[in-house]
Amino acid sequence: VTQRELRSGVTAAVSGFFYRHPWAKLLLLLLPAVLWLVVLYLGSIAGLLVNSFWSIEEFTGLIDRTFTLSTYQDLWVPSNRDIVLRTLFMAAAVTVACAFLAFPLAYYMARYASRRGRFVLYLLVLMPLWSSYLVRALAWRQIFAREGVLYWGLGKLGLEGVLDTLIQAPVVGGSSLIASKISLFVVYTYLWLPFMILPVEAALERVPGSFLEASSDLGARPGLTFRRIVLPLAKPGLIAGSIFTFSLTLGDFILPTMFGSSEFYLGQQVYTQIGVVGNTPLAAAFTFVAMAIMIVYLMIAKRGGAFESL
């Protein structure tokens, strides 16, 4: 028996074994990724959950590994509760803004652009998504600077005063444009916009043109057709996009250090608790708030058929 024959014999035997025992093949295919994602990843998240039920001793700073709900009680302290609410509010505002900005372009891409034009637009939307988000945030610091292009442009139009008034507004304002919530909101909206455009476009693309024609043939004005036909059919895309805009805002801790006032956001608080204070249980509890929000959101989204548009 030559080496070659032996080898092909072994290959055939192995092939045959897997053919006769499909479960063995399945197991082999599944095992590495399941170990990674279920054991390592989900295991880590479970470990984190356990952490959130521990507490930190105030004087020693050591972690006390006895079961307690005190960390979750700490979440209810007004300052911590405000962080959660502030972050949720920002995430919701950003999501709505993204939806409004995404719709016209997505609609144009799906309904009017030629096949080639649509691919070009698709690439144009995709490219910013793939350029570093830190880089794009950096650009906004340079745009928003007092000597920068925005003030220059408004100065040419004589509208600097409008912006300055806006900055002095309560709640959303700040000591400068960069130090105001407005800038944080604009930059988040800018950064997550492509995540909204792409799924909305995908959903709109599946709306048959004949539906719109039928609607107008039956006497509906464009506004009614939009509300009753286009919008409901675009909903899975909007939900899919909002998963990203929401999740990304909840988990971000970089942007609030670059824009906005000294008020904390959820991600930032997690980062500070784990990196500076060393209070892992509180950081874990905060992450669980973010995770619980997202899981509820994902479950609703799954029911709304958003996963098809992801």
Add this chain to the structure above:
Amino acid sequence: MSARDRTGAGLGLKLASIAVVLFLYFPLAIIVLYAFTTQSSSFTFPPPGLTLEWFRVAFAREDMWEAFRLSLLVAAVSAGIAILLGSLLAGAVYRSRFFGREALAFIIVLPIALPGIVTGIALRSTISGVLDVPLGVYTIVLGHTTFCIVIVYNNVVARLRRMSPNVVEASADLGASGWQTLRHVILPNLATALLAGGVLAFALSFDEIIVTTFTRGSAPTLPIWIFQVLFRPRNRPVTNVVALIAVTVTIVPVLLAQMLARSSDDAGTGMGAGGSTPRPRQEIPAE
């Protein structure tokens, strides 16, 4: 929408679409512009003068190159592992029925659907709290691979769905072993999907900063390096130069991968299950 509207878009819609595209690109133009400004600590518009000096300064910084090399290494290794695990997983989930399949499909999406900070601190507490492994290059790769798997998986599953099951049966009927079918039929059909998925995973890893913050040791990756020099008052345009490098390293391969995915679809391999050639759709990844 399947039927193109031949009457054309209204002026308002066209203008709104153009405005959104401009909004997306304006900041990138600003990054390019200020990489050449002559001022070292402010961003006056219009810039008082243009210079190539900052490119020289940036290229001379050894710490930048170290961060750059670390990012390249991490992204290449993470994408490599993700290609392997993601395609095996796609092969298992596609067309098989087993207990927990739905749950698994849900778990795969979690690393990109959940906030990055969750992945970051969960892995960190396991790595240093339970496994007691020192944080470093390996642990960055560990974190990155976790969210890269889904990118490859999505691309491969999409391709498998378009591939006719008949070709595999035909191959078996013609006497090919399972291995030969994999080697000569399935892999060539998957090649561009694997490449596209791998490139996207690479790009995602190269730019990642949130998970990296929690899983890295002392050495910074390129995004971390940029973040660290961001608030230094002097030589600010250097950040823009490095930012340009970072953007180029990810954009160019991603564009090529997109073109590739499209051209391989348009060429029509004859494997399309539905007959017509579907539009390429990369699944959308998150940061």
